[in-house]
Amino acid sequence: LKLRRIEMIGFKSFSDKGDILINENGVTAIVGPNGCGKSNVSDAIAWVLGEQSAKSLRGEKMEDVIFNGTRSRAPMGMAQVTITLTETEPEHSNGNGNGNGNGNGNGNGAANGNGHGPRDIVVQRRLYRSGESIYLIDGRPCRLRDIQEIFLGTGLGPNSYAIIEQGRVGQLLSSKPHDRRTLIEEAA
Amino acid sequence: LKLRRIEMIGFKSFSDKGDILINENGVTAIVGPNGCGKSNVSDAIAWVLGEQSAKSLRGEKMEDVIFNGTRSRAPMGMAQVTITLTETEPEHSNGNGNGNGNGNGNGNGAANGNGHGPRDIVVQRRLYRSGESIYLIDGRPCRLRDIQEIFLGTGLGPNSYAIIEQGRVGQLLSSKPHDRRTLIEEAA
Amino acid sequence: CRRQFKEAFEAINLGFQESFVSLFGGGHGELRLLDEAADPDAGVEIVAQPPGKKLQNVLLLSGGEKALTALALLIALFRYKPSPFCILDEVDAPLDDANVDRFANMVRSMSQSTQFIVITHSKRTMETASALYGVTMEEPGISKIVSVRLN
Amino acid sequence: CRRQFKEAFEAINLGFQESFVSLFGGGHGELRLLDEAADPDAGVEIVAQPPGKKLQNVLLLSGGEKALTALALLIALFRYKPSPFCILDEVDAPLDDANVDRFANMVRSMSQSTQFIVITHSKRTMETASALYGVTMEEPGISKIVSVRLN
Ligand SMILES: Nc1ncnc2c1ncn2[C@@H]1O[C@H](COP(=O)(O)OP(=O)(O)OP(=O)(O)O)[C@@H](O)[C@H]1O
Ligand SMILES: Nc1ncnc2c1ncn2[C@@H]1O[C@H](COP(=O)(O)OP(=O)(O)OP(=O)(O)O)[C@@H](O)[C@H]1O
Ligand SMILES: [Mg+2]
Numbered sequence: 192l193k194l195r196r197i198e199m200i201g202f203k204s205f206s207d208k209g210d211i212l213i214n215e216n217g218v219t220a221i222v223g224p225n226g227c228g229k230s231n232v233s234d235a236i237a238w239v240l241g242e243q244s245a246k247s248l249r250g251e252k253m254e255d256v257i258f259n260g261t262r263s264r265a266p267m268g269m270a271q272v273t274i275t276l277t278e279t280e281p282e283h284s285n286g287n288g289n290g291n292g293n294g295n296g297n298g299n300g301a302a303n304g305n306g307h308g309p310r311d312i313v314v315q316r317r318l319y320r321s322g323e324s325i326y327l328i329d330g331r332p333c334r335l336r337d338i339q340e341i342f343l344g345t346g347l348g349p350n351s352y353a354i355i356e357q358g359r360v361g362q363l364l365s366s367k368p369h370d371r372r373t374l375i376e377e378a379a
Numbered sequence: 380l381k382l383r384r385i386e387m388i389g390f391k392s393f394s395d396k397g398d399i400l401i402n403e404n405g406v407t408a409i410v411g412p413n414g415c416g417k418s419n420v421s422d423a424i425a426w427v428l429g430e431q432s433a434k435s436l437r438g439e440k441m442e443d444v445i446f447n448g449t450r451s452r453a454p455m456g457m458a459q460v461t462i463t464l465t466e467t468e469p470e471h472s473n474g475n476g477n478g479n480g481n482g483n484g485n486g487n488g489a490a491n492g493n494g495h496g497p498r499d500i501v502v503q504r505r506l507y508r509s510g511e512s513i514y515l516i517d518g519r520p521c522r523l524r525d526i527q528e529i530f531l532g533t534g535l536g537p538n539s540y541a542i543i544e545q546g547r548v549g550q551l552l553s554s555k556p557h558d559r560r561t562l563i564e565e566a567a
Numbered sequence: 568c569r570r571q572f573k574e575a576f577e578a579i580n581l582g583f584q585e586s587f588v589s590l591f592g593g594g595h596g597e598l599r600l601l602d603e604a605a606d607p608d609a610g611v612e613i614v615a616q617p618p619g620k621k622l623q624n625v626l627l628l629s630g631g632e633k634a635l636t637a638l639a640l641l642i643a644l645f646r647y648k649p650s651p652f653c654i655l656d657e658v659d660a661p662l663d664d665a666n667v668d669r670f671a672n673m674v675r676s677m678s679q680s681t682q683f684i685v686i687t688h689s690k691r692t693m694e695t696a697s698a699l700y701g702v703t704m705e706e707p708g709i710s711k712i713v714s715v716r717l718n
Numbered sequence: 719c720r721r722q723f724k725e726a727f728e729a730i731n732l733g734f735q736e737s738f739v740s741l742f743g744g745g746h747g748e749l750r751l752l753d754e755a756a757d758p759d760a761g762v763e764i765v766a767q768p769p770g771k772k773l774q775n776v777l778l779l780s781g782g783e784k785a786l787t788a789l790a791l792l793i794a795l796f797r798y799k800p801s802p803f804c805i806l807d808e809v810d811a812p813l814d815d816a817n818v819d820r821f822a823n824m825v826r827s828m829s830q831s832t833q834f835i836v837i838t839h840s841k842r843t844m845e846t847a848s849a850l851y852g853v854t855m856e857e858p859g860i861s862k863i864v865s866v867r868l869n
């Protein structure tokens with residue numbers, strides 16, 4: 192699996208669409224002044240991977256991730272984050288990620304998983320002010336479990352060691368001996 | 380009160396004597412590579428002001444502040460920190476800081492507190508591996524309370540907001556509303 | 568004691584509003600007493616509004632904005648009750664260049680009444696210091712103080 | 719499952735020893751199982767010995783040394799189980815220039831197997847990136863992504 196693209200709209204300070212293309216290999220640096228929205232990008236990725244705790248997204252309630260307005264813009268009614276991944280080697284087929292419900296996603300999906308070369312997987316999460324939250328794979332609504340399944344075995348998830356939040360790098364060390372054991376177990 | 384000098388010997392990584400002169404006014408910057416001993420200077424000041432918790436000096440037990448040896452040097456048996464202060468305006472007289480016990484400090488003390496110009500106050504703390512701990516004012520052993528009295532009314536102490544440890548600047552904000560009230564009460 | 572608190576609170580709140588504006592180059596900061604009528608020992612809430620942004624909870628601020636807001640509060644406390652000296656250990660680490668400049672200038676102007684000892688890796692902060700000490704470990708594990716510049 | 723843990727532990731321990739030496743430019747890092755005989759689910763202890771220093775408890779390390787040791791552990795975990803991508807948010811803030819260089823080189827060499835997204839204020843780290851995005855707030859409160867360089 193390789194990350195290709197991150198798109199955010201209505202998510203925190205991204206009232207206008209934010210769009211970041213990621214190279215297949217290499218390092219992508221994100222820079223900018225204090226408070227401009229860099230850590231919001233990292234929050235967006237943790238969120239689309241299924242983060243359930245508003246507190247670890249630096250908010251009080253999950254609704255805090257929806258654009259809250261500025262002096263000159265009204266608050267928005269929905270937050271959406273989309274990440275596009277490419278499955279490089281034809282692993283096990285994901286099946287067709289059957290959704291439930293009748294979401295009207297962008298629907299084009301990708302080449303099916305039977306090994307005909309790299310295929311794109313589009314993972315999306317939406318939250319409405321009403322509290323309704325939808326997950327989508329390739330445009331079709333699905334459960335959170337379906338998204339977690341895509342990343343199963345890769346060690347990736349909202350709270351995995353692969354996402355180091357600002358100011359928290361020392362936490363890998365400071366946890367109790369048993370927490371450190373869990374870290375190794377996670378990787379095993 | 381103005382800080383004039385900080386001397387450390389046997390305190391953490393200062394097996395050789397460390398000596399820093401502080402200008403009467405202005406900003407003194409302390410710089411150096413990772414792990415060279417900068418934060419140990421800040422720990423030394425919190426310690427001589429009476430810090431009782433080994434944990435907030437980043438150790439497990441108070442003995443951890445005594446130089447622990449390197450590959451080529453043996454551990455030392457005592458840690459000592461000395462700070463020299465000048466009392467600029469002749470505040471209330473401190474009395475003569477009557478000590479208890481027979482410590483053999485540097486004894487010259489300073490001009491007495493009856494207003495004949497600035498006087499120096501020398502505050503020292505020593506800890507032996509045996510666990511014995513001594514406080515001294517102007518070379519004469521005293522109680523911790525005597526040291527706290529010098530700084531009474533100035534807001535200074537080992538845990539005062541005047542010492543911001545590494546990585547903890549955000550803590551002034553993140554405490555609960557009642558903690559913030561205490562901060563204001565401390566200053567009142 | 569309540570009266571003393573009230574007086575300190577008013578003065579520190581005013582100081583915070585001023586230091587917030589000079590550290591952020593604008594915006595608005597304020598301290599509020601929660602539920603004052605209901606509880607005489609009410610807690611204090613901190614409101615921070617970086618320039619151009621809406622008023623919000625300090626939790627939603629970025630890492631750098633939080634550090635700057637905390638420093639504004641610290642300066643306000645010092646203005647009300649100047650402490651003989653202050654030690655700041657790498658408080659400029661989360662700040663971008665523009666904010667480091669404003670922070671360093673603020674500390675320099677405060678240093679008329681309070682002595683500041685600032686531990687830093689930032690060249691901008693070093694430049695504003697009147698005395699500079701280096702700590703080295705030429706011999707591994709042994710700290711040594713070297714005076715780099717003393718005005 | 720115990721066997722799997724043991725195998726992972728051995729491999730990660732080896733990886734940690736290697737990445738510790740390349741990040742610190744020497745010294746020795748090691749993972750140890752506490753009380754293995756007594757408790758099959760024993761916790762893990764981290765031993766860190768920066769170059770020239772005695773073996774010590776990770777609590778006594780400095781801010782920068784802790785960050786570097788944590789990064790060495792992270793790299794060892796990735797070597798054992800490469801995750802598709804990794805996000806590092808200002809992990810280089812506590813590091814001095816020499817350690818930032820070693821960190822940036824390590825991340826670049828790891829980026830053959832894992833994609834790294836690094837949020838940073840450090841120019842040295844920016845220079846080693848193959849793609850650079852700026853986030854700005856030309857309109858206050860509204861983030862905008864600007865592609866600065868894309869190789
Ligand atoms: N729901 C929301 N609606 C609008 N703006 C929001 C929302 N949530 C957070 N923000 C804004 O996002 C900003 C914080 O962004 P972020 O933490 O990403 O900054 P940063 O670029 O990481 O800065 P630093 O370099 O200081 O860490 C805050 O100023 C806050 O106002
Ligand atoms: N009792 C002790 N005896 C000997 N050395 C000690 C003792 N306590 C701490 N140290 C050493 O002091 C070093 C840490 O110093 P300190 O935290 O002051 O570094 P620093 O200059 O602040 O670095 P950074 O820039 O990374 O924050 C550790 O490497 C540790 O080995
Ligand atoms: Mg940030």
Ligand SMILES: [Mg+2]
Nearest residue numbers: 418545780781
């Ligand atoms: Mg330090």
